[in-house]
Structures are given as structure tokens and as C-alpha cells.
Amino acid sequence: MSSILGTYARKNISFKEGKGTFLYTENGDKYLDWVAGIATNILGHCHPHVVKAIQDQSKKLIHVSNAFIIKEAESLAKRLTDNTFADKVFFCN
Numbered sequence: 001m002s003s004i005l006g007t008y009a010r011k012n013i014s015f016k017e018g019k020g021t022f023l024y025t026e027n028g029d030k031y032l033d034w035v036a037g038i039a040t041n042i043l044g045h046c047h048p049h050v051v052k053a054i055q056d057q058s059k060k061l062i063h064v065s066n067a068f069i070i071k072e073a074e075s076l077a078k079r080l081t082d083n084t085f086a087d088k089v090f091f092c093n
Contacts, residue, residue, distance in 0.1 A: 022045070
């Protein structure tokens with residue numbers, strides 16, 4: 001029995017790795033990732049540019065609360081408001 005609180009009706013599948021839009025089990029079964037981490041992984045799995053950006057950022061800061069000013073978040077928010085209908089953005093998990 002799992003010690004993880006059952007907030008979702010989990011499927012009896014476990015994945016070893018992901019590449020692009022696909023997930024792979026220990027047995028090598030291939031699944032198209034339609035869920036994408038419920039919106040947190042929309043760019044796919046292990047894209048080299050994303051991996052590099054994560055590696056570079058991890059050498060600086062892993063996480064800073066939005067209770068503080070985050071230069072990169074300010075820059076991204078400006079790009080989003082300049083190029084969309086929105087006047088403000090809200091970054092969340």
C-alpha cells in the first residue's frame with residue numbers, strides 16, 4: 001500500500017523516462033503523454049534546450065518565493081503583456 005495520499009485515481013503504470021511527447025516504462029512500452037504533467041510539462045520531456053536551461057539555472061538558484069522580486073519573472077511578464085491581451089500575469093505552480 002502506498003504512503004502517498006490518494007488525491008487522484010492513479011493508473012497502475014510507472015514510467016522510467018520521457019523523450020519529447022512520449023513516456024517509456026521499465027519494460028520499454030511507449031505511451032503518448034496526453035497529460036503532460038497536468039500543464040507543467042507542456043514542452044515535452046528532455047528537450048536539449050530545456051535541459052540546458054535547467055542545468056544553467058540550477059547553478060544559480062533553484063527556487064525563490066514570489067514574495068521577492070525575481071528579475072527573470074519580471075522580464076517574462078513584460079514580454080507576455082507586451083505580446084498578448086493581458087495587462088498583468090500571474091505565475092503559479
